[in-house]
Amino acid sequence: MMIAIMRRAIAVTINGKRHSNEVEPRLLLIHYLRDVLGLTGPHIGCETSICGACTVLVNGKAIKSCTMFAVQANGADVLTIEGLASDGNLHPIQNAFWEEHGAQCGYCTPGMIMASKQLLDRNASPTEEEIRHGLEGNLCRCTGYQHIVNAVKSAAAKMGA
Amino acid sequence: MASVITEQEKLIGKGIKRKEDPRLITGTATYVDDMQLPGMHHACIVRSPYAAANIKSIDIKAALETPGVVAVYTGAAVKDVGPVPCGASLPGLRVPHHHILAQDRVYFVGHPVAVVVATDRYIARDGADLVEVDYDVLPAVADPEKALADGAPAVHPQWPDNVAFNFHQENGEVEKVFAEAEVVVKQRITSQRLIPSSMETRAVLAEYRSGEKALTIYSSSQIPHLLRTLVAGMLGVPEHKLRVVVPEVGGGFGSKLNVYAEEALMGWIAMKTGKPVKWIESRRENFLTTIHGRGHVDYYEIAAKKDGTITGIRLKLIQDLGAYHQLLTPAIPTLSVLMMPGLYRCQTICADIVGVFTNCVPTDAYRGAGRPEATHGIERMVDMLAAELKMDAAELRLKNFIQPGEFPFASATGLTYDSGDYAKPLKKALDIVNYMGLREQQRKARAEGRWMGIGMSTYGEICAFGPSPATPAGGWESASVRIEPSGKITVHTGVSPHGQGEETTFSQIVADELGVDFNDVVVLHGDTAIVQYGIGTFGSRGTAVGGTALYFALQELKAKIKRFGAMLLDTDSVVYEEGRCACRKTGNSVSLAEIAGASYRAMKLPPGTEPGMMATYFWEPPNFTFPFGAHIVVTEVDKETGVVTIQRYVAVDDCGKILNPLIVAGQVHGGVAQGIGQSLYEHGIYDDNGQLLTGEFMDYAIPKITMMPWIESEHTETPSPVNPLGVKGVGEAGTIGCSPAVVNSVVDALSPLGVRHLDMPLSPEKIWKVLQGGQA
Numbered sequence: 052m053m054i055a056i057m058r059r060a061i062a063v064t065i066n067g068k069r070h071s072n073e074v075e076p077r078l079l080l081i082h083y084l085r086d087v088l089g090l091t092g093p094h095i096g097c098e099t100s101i102c103g104a105c106t107v108l109v110n111g112k113a114i115k116s117c118t119m120f121a122v123q124a125n126g127a128d129v130l131t132i133e134g135l136a137s138d139g140n141l142h143p144i145q146n147a148f149w150e151e152h153g154a155q156c157g158y159c160t161p162g163m164i165m166a167s168k169q170l171l172d173r174n175a176s177p178t179e180e181e182i183r184h185g186l187e188g189n190l191c192r193c194t195g196y197q198h199i200v201n202a203v204k205s206a207a208a209k210m211g212a
Numbered sequence: 213m214a215s216v217i218t219e220q221e222k223l224i225g226k227g228i229k230r231k232e233d234p235r236l237i238t239g240t241a242t243y244v245d246d247m248q249l250p251g252m253h254h255a256c257i258v259r260s261p262y263a264a265a266n267i268k269s270i271d272i273k274a275a276l277e278t279p280g281v282v283a284v285y286t287g288a289a290v291k292d293v294g295p296v297p298c299g300a301s302l303p304g305l306r307v308p309h310h311h312i313l314a315q316d317r318v319y320f321v322g323h324p325v326a327v328v329v330a331t332d333r334y335i336a337r338d339g340a341d342l343v344e345v346d347y348d349v350l351p352a353v354a355d356p357e358k359a360l361a362d363g364a365p366a367v368h369p370q371w372p373d374n375v376a377f378n379f380h381q382e383n384g385e386v387e388k389v390f391a392e393a394e395v396v397v398k399q400r401i402t403s404q405r406l407i408p409s410s411m412e413t414r415a416v417l418a419e420y421r422s423g424e425k426a427l428t429i430y431s432s433s434q435i436p437h438l439l440r441t442l443v444a445g446m447l448g449v450p451e452h453k454l455r456v457v458v459p460e461v462g463g464g465f466g467s468k469l470n471v472y473a474e475e476a477l478m479g480w481i482a483m484k485t486g487k488p489v490k491w492i493e494s495r496r497e498n499f500l501t502t503i504h505g506r507g508h509v510d511y512y513e514i515a516a517k518k519d520g521t522i523t524g525i526r527l528k529l530i531q532d533l534g535a536y537h538q539l540l541t542p543a544i545p546t547l548s549v550l551m552m553p554g555l556y557r558c559q560t561i562c563a564d565i566v567g568v569f570t571n572c573v574p575t576d577a578y579r580g581a582g583r584p585e586a587t588h589g590i591e592r593m594v595d596m597l598a599a600e601l602k603m604d605a606a607e608l609r610l611k612n613f614i615q616p617g618e619f620p621f622a623s624a625t626g627l628t629y630d631s632g633d634y635a636k637p638l639k640k641a642l643d644i645v646n647y648m649g650l651r652e653q654q655r656k657a658r659a660e661g662r663w664m665g666i667g668m669s670t671y672g673e674i675c676a677f678g679p680s681p682a683t684p685a686g687g688w689e690s691a692s693v694r695i696e697p698s699g700k701i702t703v704h705t706g707v708s709p710h711g712q713g714e715e716t717t718f719s720q721i722v723a724d725e726l727g728v729d730f731n732d733v734v735v736l737h738g739d740t741a742i743v744q745y746g747i748g749t750f751g752s753r754g755t756a757v758g759g760t761a762l763y764f765a766l767q768e769l770k771a772k773i774k775r776f777g778a779m780l781l782d783t784d785s786v787v788y789e790e791g792r793c794a795c796r797k798t799g800n801s802v803s804l805a806e807i808a809g810a811s812y813r814a815m816k817l818p819p820g821t822e823p824g825m826m827a828t829y830f831w832e833p834p835n836f837t838f839p840f841g842a843h844i845v846v847t848e849v850d851k852e853t854g855v856v857t858i859q860r861y862v863a864v865d866d867c868g869k870i871l872n873p874l875i876v877a878g879q880v881h882g883g884v885a886q887g888i889g890q891s892l893y894e895h896g897i898y899d900d901n902g903q904l905l906t907g908e909f910m911d912y913a914i915p916k917i918t919m920m921p922w923i924e925s926e927h928t929e930t931p932s933p934v935n936p937l938g939v940k941g942v943g944e945a946g947t948i949g950c951s952p953a954v955v956n957s958v959v960d961a962l963s964p965l966g967v968r969h970l971d972m973p974l975s976p977e978k979i980w981k982v983l984q985g986g987q988a
């Protein structure tokens with residue numbers, strides 16, 4: 052019944068650091084990050100790529116890491132929430148989520164912040180409608196999203212200043 | 213970046229950013245699934261695909277042979293573990309024995325049948341796929357009204373009528389009032405099943421230390437201490453040998469105000485195998501097996517005079533309980549009855565609840581828990597009455613409100629409303645939207661053939677649960693405050709915040725009361741090994757009850773600080789201000805850190821005073837609190853598609869004194885989002901065979917960011933006399949106030965078509981059918 056699973060060697064740059072591991076082909080990127088590397092900032096909320104709690108940037112693009120295999124990230128450059136602050140300084144988006152009360156239980160927050168980063172990387176001064184469109188793939192059950200919209204607006208203003 | 217508060221000024225009332233957030237925004241918070249213990253196993257649960265079936269056999273051989281599978285357990289192994297507890301008691305309540313794994317029969321889709329324990333989470337799932345269960349499928353019933361019909365399948369064979377309980381409450385001369393009423397309006401109103409959908413599913417990790425015979429259960433819960441007491445009982449573990457730790461919790465909304473089979477099951481497995489074991493609920497399991505909310509079919513009658521005076525309210529409430537009672541399942545509809553009269557003076561009420569078993573997952577407390585259903589009912593009925601009498605909906609409400617001079621007010625259902633000025637938020641909301649102007653706009657819109665609606669709700673709620681006699685397990689709350697020798701402050705609170713921000717609001721209270729730096733306070737919670745017994749976070753009680761316990765602990769501590777201060781200053785009388793004890797006569801003063809240090813060093817003690825600087829207070833509230841407010845919603849219905857667009861959402865909430873407006877706004881927004889979810893999008897649907905058709909986020913539509921309108925949130929502040937902070941609670945207000953305002957608005961929009969009532973959710977399909985001239 053059990054098929055012997057051949058492990059594959061992968062090398063992934065995560066938050067600027069290169070990691071080499073042998074993984075099962077079926078291992079999801081989110082489990083590679085969380086269980087193998089201990090990067091537990093990205094969360095699992097649905098396992099069906101709807102909620103976005105697992106969002107990380109793969110080669111600069113927001114990806115739901117619950118529906119990507121770790122082997123598919125071989126050779127990629129991955130940024131997780133843990134890599135967003137630099138030299139102990141919070142990223143302006145992180146700061147804006149703090150200032151504007153963009154997080155309540157915090158479970159969706161890492162994914163929401165990473166999706167916001169992609170949004171602002173692509174559009175430095177989005178309108179409210181563009182913010183909502185850009186974060187449509189990330190669910191939050193606590194905030195009603197209003198403070199998240201405020202946070203992204205505020206971050207855009209600070210980053211543009 | 214705004215500086216974290218350091219200046220010595222009053223912090224209560226300020227929108228201070230939360231001290232919880234640095235760990236949340238950097239991805240360094242610790243939720244249950246973030247923890248790994250040495251030698252930890254993973255569990256995966258095999259669940260019934262049928263709503264009703266006899267289990268003929270279970271073959272675990274193939275699963276056990278899977279490399280990495282450590283053990284497989286079925287119902288037989290755990291038959292002696294105590295049942296999943298129901299904490300609610302009602303006269304004559306039928307309570308089915310709720311085993312942690314099914315014995316010879318399953319009662320709902322998702323019912324746990326077996327559990328596979330493996331070295332890896334993937335292998336655990338592989339093993340679960342290989343467990344072969346042979347079922348003899350039985351007829352099921354998933355609709356509470358169908359379950360009451362003659363000949364319906366019996367959910368529990370020993371109770372063929374499917375009735376778990378009947379509950380009756382009345383006040384006043386009901387028959388006479390209805391017989392003599394000038395107007396009676398009747399309507400069947402449903403509050404559909406909702407799926408709470410916290411973003412973090414349930415999660416349990418258990419560890420047993422055999423040398424100490426000590427079990428630790430980490431769980432994503434709202435009630436660490438109650439969980440400990442109840443799971444200790446289920447497992448036969450002495451309570452002091454069970455530690456429950458609730459780390460970061462990714463939302464609860466009532467769904468984690470419970471004790472679940474899996475919490476005891478993981479504890480049992482950890483003891484059986486001697487290895488730590490983790491179970492993380494999948495989203496599909498969350499939809500199938502974590503409690504649902506609402507599930508009402510309500511038959512309302514409202515009696516009134518022609519001038520609009522409401523004279524009587526009658527309700528037959530059919531509660532879909534599901535297959536079992538979870539912790540509070542049967543108690544939830546009784547809260548609806550308590551809230552029945554809303555904000556209105558009416559003293560004649562009659563309510564009959566029938567609690568019905570169905571082959572579905574149990575319903576229980578979900579944000580608002582009984583009160584949204586009641587508010588939806590009364591606020592829909594008041595609108596229908598206004599339509600019947602051709603009165604303005606706001607005018608009818610103002611006419612029937614309890615007046616400010618009437619508090620404390622004895623309600624028809626036996627409550628004592630603490631304080632209120634119900635016209636105030638309504639008038640404020642009417643002003644904000646320019647109500648008369650809006651009605652004019654509506655006339656123009658209708659002339660242009662557009663369906664624009666204006667709807668309102670004026671809600672009240674029962675919060676700050678609650679006086680202990682009114683609760684199943686105690687309604688008090690505890691706090692301890694410890695000033696360390698250096699003057700830093702550690703608070704232990706019995707509440708268990710999971711997004712509500714009490715680490716921040718409680719630090720504000722401490723900073724103001726003791727005149728210390730906000731950053732010198734740490735608030736700890738959720739670990740039964742370090743925090744004194746507490747009740748937990750639910751029912752908008754965290755700040756109103758837990759914060760008040762903290763307030764009183766601080767008063768005790770201040771008295772002790774002053775005794776030490778007086779001793780150190782060698783005087784009889786000192787004042788305590790801005791973190792220092794001072795003698796007015798000499799002008800000498802001593803800092804809190806010096807006082808704390810002296811209290812521990814204890815070279816000398818004030819007469820009759822113990823060393824150390826700590827106070828613990830268990831506060832029993834004398835009453836609930838009763839927040840209130842008014843929401844006004846402007847909608848437009850698309851004539852082609854039936855899509856409802858919310859054009860304006862104005863919420864004026866009175867939650868008593870506001871400690872942190874930023875946090876209060878967040879609570880209102882989130883509450884409204886869940887109300888809009890119920891009004892327009894969400895519906896937990898079972899088919900006739902008891903299959904959940906809405907088993908994923910793909911089918912069950914919680915609001916996305918593009919589905920939410922901008923919420924204009926305002927407040928009035930009527931302090932509660934129940935506690936010295938004057939707070940009432942705000943966690944559930946948005947949800948309770950929302951759904952009737954949205955539905956009233958859409959019904960108003962469609963009223964020219966003769967529409968008088970619509971049941972939630974107001975999906976485009978439902979509205980489209982109405983627009984085509986059919987029935988909703």
